[in-house]
Amino acid sequence: MNLSGRFVRVWQRNLIVYRQTWKISFLPPLLEPLLYLAAFGVGLSGMVGNLQYRGEEISYVEYLAPSLIAINIMNSAFFENTYSSFVRMYYQKMFDGMMATPLTVEEIIAGEIAWGATKSVIGTAIMMVVISLFGLLRYPETLLILPVSVLAGLAFGSLGMFFTGIVRNIDLFNLPIFLFITPMFLFGGTFFPIDALPSWAQTVALAFPLTHLVNVVRDAGLGRIGPDFWWGLAYLSIFVVFFFPVSVRRMRQRLIK
16 A cells, blocks of 8 residues: 555644544543443442353443443544544545645545544543542553554544445445444443353354454453453454455545546
């Protein structure tokens, strides 16, 4: 691919715009864990009680807290590189303007995906601070979640950019959200262990990138760095290696006619 370090300029442009509304952007990752922990951690935890996770008995709120971070990583990157990137491309014509400069299509798309990953890191850092106030994360292993959010942000950002290269109008993003994001959100080991699912559903869940991200973040948050942690990182790495060039190629086909 015709890619160089100039993609940072695209990332820098998005950062400058983000700095104008950063106070509003901070609110979702700041308030979301509080709402989830209040609704599920307090309300549902009393009904569920403790559960077994990989041979260790933990409370339901300890099980839930890391998955909130994983969900935020997915949503931040995916929605940034679908709705936000589509608006910049289709309505604001930003990509057309960038293509009139020495920037290549590959550098424009790489800068967009890198910015999606950055949004994931920012949200992750905020949520880690909030959840840590409740004593639900174990340090120093939890600090590994930050570099994981970079990798996972690239994975879900690439996936989002792939759909941006496919859909013809912004309303059609409802389809990948309904078919991919919502099933992962519900059945990716976020709110209950996938062991509770039928065997065929467990196989499907293991194909979800969010399932592996949840496992990685939960292992780090609980201070359990074992083989499953590294297998999850390997899965996410392979996902990036595959979907990043695929998304760039699809966007190139859309932008260059």
